[in-house]
Amino acid sequence: MTFQPEPARPAAGAPGDTGQPERDQLIAQAHQRSESYGLRPYESPDFCPVLQSELKTRIERSQSLFAYALPVMETLYDQIVNTQSMVILTDADGLILHSMGDDDFLARANQVALRPGAEWSEARRGTNAIGTALAENRATLVHGADHFLEANQFLTCSCMTILDPYGKTVGALDVTGDQRGFHKHTMALVRMSAQMIENQLFGNAFRDMVCIRFHSRAEFLGTLVEGIVSFTPGGRFLSANRSGQFQLGLSNGALHAHTFSSLFGLSMSQLFDAVRAAHAGIVQLHLPSGVKVSARVEWKSPAASLPGNTDAGQAVQPGTAAAPRSLAAGPARSPGLDDLDTGDAQIRAVIGKLRKVIGKDIPVMVLGETGTGKELMARAIHADSPRHAGPFIAVNCASIPETLIESELFGYEEGAFTGARKKGGIGKMLLANGGTLFLDEIGDMPLHLQGRLLRALQERAVSPLGSSKVIHVDVSVVCATNRNLRDLVANGQFREDLYYRLNGLVVRLPALRERGDLDAVAARLLRQDQAGVQPGEPPRIRESVMEMFRRYHWPGNIRQLCNLLRTARLMAEGEAEITEDHLPDDFLDDLRERQGHAAVPAAHMLPGAQPTRLADVEAMAIVATVKAHNGNISAAAKALGISRNTVYRKMEEARGLPHQAG
Incomplete structure (x- = not known):
């Protein structure tokens, strides 16, 4: 069985609609409500829009929307240009926030106060697509004489409500035109555009959580019809988009009684194992109905890669989850710069420099080794900036194939290249409009695209691939790299003019081994990891373990420490503190090799062996232990208390030693 997007109820007021009785009933009820508000059909429209200051405040309240x-409105308008029409965005009260359309039709629309600042609720305008869609919370088409006020009956209007990631109505998207130019496909365009906005709001709201994108047909992944469901790293359900609810066969309210495990029949750790082994990142899952789906798993935690958390272990009943936040009130603030100050003098100096340029249109370049928290710093800059209510859009220039990075950054028109999605794609730079664009690993951007980026930044405008139109954007830019850009410039691998355009304030994040706040960082990471799974205090870190951490060189920096602590916390579940027994074998092996702290039992020493390095003693002792267990690697590893991989590696090292057993 193949699931498709949730079948839409007939759009109210559609001419020739097969659901005529239902349509007539809905319009009749809307007219009754209009009369109850004291409106009369022959009345003139209300020409009292809100003041510009109030309109600005209402836009700020709906900043994410x-x-x-x-x-999306730009793309939608391109589909209806020169058809005597306009595209309209409203807030949840029906107040028009923004509109765009054909100039001649905009002049006619202005005659009935169809412009930004005017409210088109049923209580103010009677039956109309915007007001009735918001009243009924459904796609609505009000055509010609279906409008309650006679002054509006020259219009045909197709409207779809927009839901936030928690199912609350935050606005509406509408196409209004001359009723003589009605086209039955207009509602489909509006519906798809509204769904595109909803999916982007969903991705932004849960960008630090585990998002699963799925469909019974793999080719539909990445399209508007894919289902999206979000969980905490521990498996607690957060939300699902419209298509996700339809495919799962459950409403958002019913889904709150489930965990990832109860819905898909496997633990989160099993899911992440499957993702690591998956071809092209696509895994196979089974829905509660038994239907098999293809899925992509996303988890963009600033400090870690895919976690190995187990499920929370208990279902969250409706009403017990944290109170959902309304996007109309703006997204929750991410950790700011103060949250990153955990006592290290170098970090504190970096934060001091950043505070002097935030909000002053100075580009920021963050340098540092892989895993030092460059994206976390970029998010903190955004959170403390005047743009904090706008989007934060991250682009990893190293992870996107060179053939796709141009379309990913600037967008593309339909048919721009083979395999392009129908209706084109919106670029990350345009998605960041009004907010912050984070270009990670900027040193890996292909040379031929650096010129386009420079031009876009200088002109504050982008042209989608395959299009001649120019779209103005307002973004703040933060870049990051672990490469030496000066060397790249000297070698002709990075444009000098782009380097100086991005080189406003350069700050360097110290490696974890160079920081003096390791204890505080470890404690914070443990608290954050615990909070994503269950309430309560995480286990303490034994002082002897912290001493090991201080001796270690941390090649993977904060990302490595985060993963190690996550594993240790799981191993220490139910215990008061994390000890050496809870640490991964590869960490202990690496520490012994580099620090020379291996303790080799005398019984495992080879006869006549006089190695000059403890690592050699260890390698030969392992060979002797394997011989003592008749070549059984698993038994030898168990006896030595190390992993099988370590045994194999040490045996390889021992082959070149002069005193190895024959």
Whole structure:
């Protein structure tokens, strides 16, 4: 069985609609409500829009909706240009926030106060697509004489409500035109555009959580019809988009009684294991109905890669989850710069420099080794900036194939290249409009695209691939790299003019081994990891373990420490503190090799062996232990208390030693 997007109820007021009785009933009920508000059909429209200051305040309240809707509105308008029409975005009260359309039709629309600042609720305008869609919370088409006020009956209007990631109505998207130019496909365009906005709002709200994108047909992944469901790293359900609810066969309210495990029949750790082994990142899952789906798993924690958490172990009943936040009130603030100050003098100096340029249109370049928390710093800069209510859009220039990075960054028109999605794609730079664009690993951007980026930054405008139109954007830019850009410039691998355009304030994040706040960082990471799974205090870290951490060189920096602590916390579940027994074997092996702290039992020493390095003693002792167990690697590893991989590696090392057993 193949699931498709949730079948839409007939759009109210559609001419020739097969659901005529239902349509007539809905319009009749809307007219009754209009009369109850004291309106009369022959009345003149209300020409009292809100003041500009109030309109600005209402836009700021709906900042996330506004930021994500604007590029979608541009694309939608391109589909209806020169058809005597306009595209309209409203807030949840029906107040028009923004509109765009054909100039001649905009002049006619202005005659009935169809412009930003005007409220088109049923209580103010009677039956109309915007007000009735918001009242009924459904796609609505009000055509010609279906409008309650006679002054509006020259219009045909197709409207779809927009839901936030928690199912609350935050606005509406509408196409209004001359009723003589009605086209039955307009509602489908509006519906798809609204769904695109919803999916982008969903991805932004849960960008630090585990998001699963799925469909019974793999080719539909990455399209508007894919289901999206979000969980905490521990498996607690957060939300699902419209298509996700339809495919799962459960509403958001019913889904709150489930965990990832109860829905998909496997633990989160099993899911992440499957992702690591998956071809092209696609795994196979089974829905509660038994239907097999293809899925992609996303988890963009600032400090770690895919975690190995187990499930939370208990279902969350409706009403017990944290109170959902309304996007109309703006997204929750991410950790700011103060949250990153855990006592290290170098980090504190970096934060001091950043505070002097935040909000002053100075580009920031963050340098540092892989895993030092460059994206976390970029998010903190955004959170403390005047743009904090706008989107934060991250682009990893090293992880996107060179053939796709141009379309990913600037967007593309339909048919721009083979395999392009129908209706084109919105670029990350446009998605960041009004917010912050984070270009990670900027040193890996292909040379031929650096010129386009420079031009876009200088002109504050982008042209999607395959298009001649120019779209103005307002973004703050933060870049990051672990490469030496000066050397790249000298070698002709990075444009000098782009280097100086991005080189406003350069700050360097110290490696973890260079920081003086290791204890505080470890404690913070443990608290964050615990909070994502269950309430309560995490286990303490034994002082002897912290001493090991201080001796270690941390090649993977904070990302490595985060993963190690996550594993240790799981191993220490139910215990008061993390000890050496809870640490991964590869960490202990690496520490012994580099620090020379291996303790080799005398019984395992080879006869006549006089190695000059403890690592050699260890390698030969392992060979002797394997011989003592008749070549059984698993038994030898168990006897030595190390992993099988370590045994194999040490045996390889021992082959070159002069005193190895014959």
